[in-house]
Amino acid sequence: MEVDDLVADLSQDRPRLGRSSTAERVADILRERISEGFFQPGQRLSEEAISEALRVSRNTLREAFRLLGHERLLDHQLNRGVFVRLPSVEDVLDLYRVRRVLEGSAVRRPPSPQTLALVKEAMRDAERAAAEDDWQRVGTANIRFHQALVSLNDSPRIDELMRQLLAELRLVFHVMDNPRAFHEPFVERNRVLLGLVESGRREEAAAYLDDYLDHAEKLLVHAYEPNR
Amino acid sequence: MEVDDLVADLSQDRPRLGRSSTAERVADILRERISEGFFQPGQRLSEEAISEALRVSRNTLREAFRLLGHERLLDHQLNRGVFVRLPSVEDVLDLYRVRRVLEGSAVRRPPSPQTLALVKEAMRDAERAAAEDDWQRVGTANIRFHQALVSLNDSPRIDELMRQLLAELRLVFHVMDNPRAFHEPFVERNRVLLGLVESGRREEAAAYLDDYLDHAEKLLVHAYEPNR
DNA sequence: ACGTAAGGATCGTTCAACAATTCGACAAGA
DNA sequence: TCTTGTCGAATTGTTGAACGATCCTTACGT
16 A cells, blocks of 8 residues: 555544543533433423533533534523423324425435345344343344434435434423334344335335334324323 | 413414524624625634624623534634534535435425425526526525425425535535526526426436436535645 | 744633623502 | 513623734754
């Protein structure tokens, strides 16, 4: 390898150089807390209390709030504060509309073996977790499954979109009383879907997926009552 | 109508109450300036200069920067400042990947007459502008055409995504020397595409669209040299 | 050509202050 | 009892100043 090629290769690591500002790290922390349900949907996040707890200034915290607001995890109401987003039923419907588009287009493409391996790994993890009755893990593995599935589109922007979308879906799960009943039936479906994709029967996979998502949406909407 | 019904109806106007903070209005101004090319891709936006010009504090301006950064219009580099985003060739490729997914799924659905009317109106506007040699207007009408086309998906989130995506594409146009040569051939194609959609030949429309986008992407990537 | 040092410019973050707004409580009136 | 007006506490919105950290340029020496 020539020197020029070596440095060209090195430039791939460029993004890893980007450190992060305090505001971004604060956003990371809050995102994680929201995602794990520590902050519940609808809850108000006090600027004073949180800035004090994290030992950052209100200004810095507000920058972090803006970031998460743009990701639809927080709801910023003028002069009233920021609240953990509480998705409406219409939000759920829209989320599934987008999923149908993204996942549908994903299974219609010729899959790359590497990303397909990720899909399969997520599926197996979900199965193992289900066998161990660990429904929390089943849920996250299931999310990984669909995230990997969408990454078959081979588009960074779509990956990012799906990430946000699933984070938003997590909010929905947190207001449901019984997430295990929701995740259980899909462990098996994931295997079937992956089988269809692997064997190249793309239209069948797409049809199966549509049915899959219809079913999930119906279950979710039925069980979902964001009114307290 | 009962009183209860009246107030229930009134609650539809709830969103109109939402005023906007200074940071959001600042973001609106900057977004517009970037979109119209007043701020050129790659240009650095000084916190001090802009906060002074708009008479807002640096803190408020930074909140606005965070918003636009999340929309990929600004590039925030730690300790170096914010720059108007200068999309790379890979960005262009990815933008078109997403467009293929969004627009492709749009034309495969049964179109609603109202949104279809919007598509047609944008197409006609582009044609009129082309007849008058107003290529600036052709560009914006063409964007409206595709925005309306995507809205056939009937999903607010997809609409929003497309909006951002097209704003990002505008950045690309601004670094090209000759946008008119780029927009010209697509005026006619828009009419053909709309014809296919209207007559319900969805798969043909999808195929035509794929070819359309392939062509546009090739033209763009060929003419696009983000190196100064 | 390379390493180092110094300086200025700009960003990152904090802090304190004040204006604007919301919200609940409570009293006045029908 | 129900409605409406008003007050005050609490919180957010925004500002301006301050200081350390980082980057960039220039100059100097090897």
